[in-house]
Amino acid sequence: MNNLKIGIIVADGDEYKPLADFISALEHSEYYYLGRIGHKFVLNHLGNSAEVISVLCGIGKVNAAAAAAHLVDIGCNIILNYGLSGGISGVRRGDVCLCDHFLEHDFDLTGIGYKPCEKPSQKYIYEAGGKLLKLFKEFLPDVKIGTAVTGDRFVCDEEQRTNLKNSFGAMSCDMETAAIAYVCEFSSTPFLALRRISDDAGADAVDSYREMNTSNETLLSDILIDFCKYLMDCGQAL
Numbered sequence: 045m046n047n048l049k050i051g052i053i054v055a056d057g058d059e060y061k062p063l064a065d066f067i068s069a070l071e072h073s074e075y076y077y078l079g080r081i082g083h084k085f086v087l088n089h090l091g092n093s094a095e096v097i098s099v100l101c102g103i104g105k106v107n108a109a110a111a112a113a114h115l116v117d118i119g120c121n122i123i124l125n126y127g128l129s130g131g132i133s134g135v136r137r138g139d140v141c142l143c144d145h146f147l148e149h150d151f152d153l154t155g156i157g158y159k160p161c162e163k164p165s166q167k168y169i170y171e172a173g174g175k176l177l178k179l180f181k182e183f184l185p186d187v188k189i190g191t192a193v194t195g196d197r198f199v200c201d202e203e204q205r206t207n208l209k210n211s212f213g214a215m216s217c218d219m220e221t222a223a224i225a226y227v228c229e230f231s232s233t234p235f236l237a238l239r240r241i242s243d244d245a246g247a248d249a250v251d252s253y254r255e256m257n258t259s260n261e262t263l264l265s266d267i268l269i270d271f272c273k274y275l276m277d278c279g280q281a282l
Contacts, residue, residue: 048095048122050097050120050275051098051112051123052099052123053111053112053123053125053224054098055102055108056257058260059126062261063098063268064083067085070085080100080102080107082097087276089273094272097118097120099111099114103219103220105219107220120233122233123227123233125238126237126239128242129216129217129239130199130216130243131241133190135216136241137241137243137244138241141189143215143239146171146191146221146222147169149194149208149212170226172225172236173228173235174234179275179278180271184267189215192214192239193216193217194219194223195217195219198253200249201245218239221237238271239264240256
């Protein structure tokens with residue numbers, strides 16, 4: 045693929061560390077925006093190359109949307125995200141999942157007559173990039189796929205988990221993906237979110253999340269870097 049410029053967004057410092065360790069072995073430069081740190085480097089594979097800008101955006105929807113808007117504004121033509129998520133339905137702790145639809149579960153205008161998550165006069169169920177999603181399914185055929193719901197709260201309550209399952213058919217919950225998806229949807233930028241289930245979003249979620257979050261496992265960053273190489277090999281526009 046020619047002129048491939050990839051933006052990678054990661055919210056949490058412990059989740060970002062495996063990627064930063066990978067980048068440290070390459071020729072790279074530090075990259076700063078809005079006081080946030082990231083890295084800029086060129087990924088080479090079998091004679092192909094891509095410019096990559098990764099950012100540690102900070103937790104939450106505002107931070108994630110700001111990072112996505114910045115990366116789109118500087119010319120990234122693909123946006124990727126990885127991180128940990130709570131499991132809502134059809135997944136178990138440790139599963140690697142691909143999100144294909146995104147909603148902001150804490151956006152609520154039901155008091156004035158709208159549906160949960162509905163935003164007046166605009167689309168509010170966002171989608172992953174169609175061809176990008178297809179390419180990832182070719183790259184990792186057994187990956188679990190489903191809807192991610194996003195909100196500025198850590199879900200650790202059985203009742204709320206059940207509500208997210210019944211109301212939205214959610215596979216997973218997190219604090220960033222729908223915000224990134226919103227920016228990418230309205231800027232026509234292909235987007236893909238790869239998540240690993242750290243907990244069941246129930247009473248034990250905090251301890252389960254912390255255990256996985258601090259382990260600095262390389263699984264997600266390794267998969268994402270390998271997928272970037274796969275994209276470079278495909279040599280086709282998205």
